[in-house]
Amino acid sequence: MSIDVEAVRRQTRGVLGVTHLNNAGSSLAPGPVVDTVVGHLRREEEIGGYEAAEEAADRLEGVYSSVARLIGAAPDEIALAESGSRAWAMAVYSFPFVPGTRLLIGRTEYAGNVIALRQLARRNGLQIVVLDDDPHGQLDVEHLQRELDRGDVALVALTHVPMANGLVNPAAEVGRRCRAAGVMFVLDACQSVGQMPLDVQSLGCDVLAGTGRKFLRGPRGTAFLYVRASVLERLEPAMLDGHSAVPAGAGGLEVRGDARRFESWESSAAGRLGLGRAVDYALALGLDAVQERVAGLAEQLRAELAAVPAVTVHDRGITRCGIVTFSVKGNDARNVRTRLAEHRINVSVAPAPSAPADSAPTGTRHGPDLVVRASVHYYNTETEIQRLVSVLPGTS
Ligand SMILES: Cc1ncc(COP(=O)(O)O)c(C=O)c1O
Structure with a gap:
């Protein structure tokens, strides 16, 4: 169609x-997204913020299912966030880095991600290796393979669609090679989500971050994070609050088991509902x-x-x-x-x-x-x- x-x-x-x-x-x-946001703000005005959230509880829960459907994931592998950068960082900063290991990135990795990785490299004694482009300007998967074969790779980070050069990086091929090497693959899909189909199974990524306001046509200040169920346990969030963990035992705590461990308690319910509406709108088209x-x-x-x-x-x-x-x-x-x-x-x-x-x-x-x-x-x-x-x- x-x-x-x-x-x-x-x-x-x-x-x-x-x-x-x-x-x-x-x-x-689109109008339906704006109406959803404004409609919820009106309910907050009329009956109170917590009460409006309670009234919309099923629809708020539905946002996770919608995002999951958009990328071929399960709802408990989805967290919602206020920006693509923050979603991406929540997962990456939680990685148990071993000093001396290497971070492989593409030449067109999003500049904000590179800054975060530099900080992580400085803190944890890691080395950043920038992979070459191939003659077409996309990530050179043969160079990636050589670096994976050398070993000591903590993770591979790729920007699926760079912010400015018109191309789509060969993410599924990168995912295939990372899987074969047993290396975590973090995909920044902020510029690809909403303009093309995405499926985390065929992309082979362990982590994927997407933002709401770009090609998804959602409200500003909305984003999502996907973390594959099988790696969730390895990623204890760098920051916790009463939403992501509960006290347990004497002085202990228990981190929640789903991807919402990467969320904070407070959020814009109107924004989240708008994001869900934008996802449904894209799926319907x-x-x-x-x-x-x-x-x-x-x-x-x-x-x-x-x-x-x-x-x-x-x-x-x-x-x-x-x-x-x-x-x-x-x-x-x-x-x-x-x-x-x-x-x-x-x-x-x-x-x-x-x-x-x-x-x-x-x-x-x-x-x-x-x-x-x-x-x-x-x-x-x-x-x-x-x-x-x-x-x-x-x-x-
Ligand atoms: C490729 C890419 N990744 C990540 C981001 C960051 O998204 P956000 O601004 O929602 O943090 C952008 C924003 O321009 C982007 O172009």
Whole structure:
């Protein structure tokens, strides 16, 4: 079944005012998601926060089942969190690191994850090994294999869809090799979830983190963590509270057995319900159909951009996704973004795909390494894409 673009646009109020091509930043949420969030906030206003949560208890529980269904997991392997980074870190900081072991990461690992790994490496006496890209710009699985064969690997961390180079890393192949080597595989799916089908069994990951606001179209401040049941026991959370553990015996404690051991007690019930609604919305559309539409629109955008002499498209990889990166000769990426914003077209800027894995995170980047990032979603139209290309500097 293909996406009914008119129908999804009718449910997306934002498309009336902007051409939103910043879905890798934060999508326009559909009406049903916003209604769910606002509806719960109203109930909190009317009857009280705890009472509203009690009233919505079944629906809140249902969020875990929805997320589990989205990625082929069991509900007790799911934790909810306030950001993808925090979800990822809750699992990774809990790993029982042995000094002298090595962390294998890709060149396009998310910069925030790299910072966390550097701290862990410093604290625990670990070495970070940045794996090469293959000639297509994706993680070189042969290099991964050589490092796995050398041994002493604590974990492999991979960003499934890097924030800015258009490709999808070969996660299932990485998972297969990690499993064969008995090494834990941590997958950052923040940019892939919501724009393509994900299945933790075929991906072979032990940990997966996803965020709500990007291609899933959920509310800001929402995210989820998957931890495979068989590794849960090995990961005692770096932080505990009265939700994740209970006192036991004299001075002891018992950590809960499911993935909610990584959660904190307090959370936004409205946000969680909105996340669940966004997941259900994506599932109802079908992630295969979503991927087909998103990849098709992105290919159209790349083709139209490539036809403009002043434009260079930087995307790499064999399998591509909804993220398109480009630069316009003689124009700083930030100026291009400003110009597009004047036409009510939202894009973002990002480090060039050639930037190393440990490049500076958002906010501290410098001009020459920046590219424009336009990220499409299924609710965008062919006409919107043509508009973007037609108003670029040098084309009008
Ligand atoms: C690849 C990738 N991983 C992780 C994150 C972090 O997600 P969050 O901002 O929800 O912590 C981002 C955010 O841009 C991202 O692009």
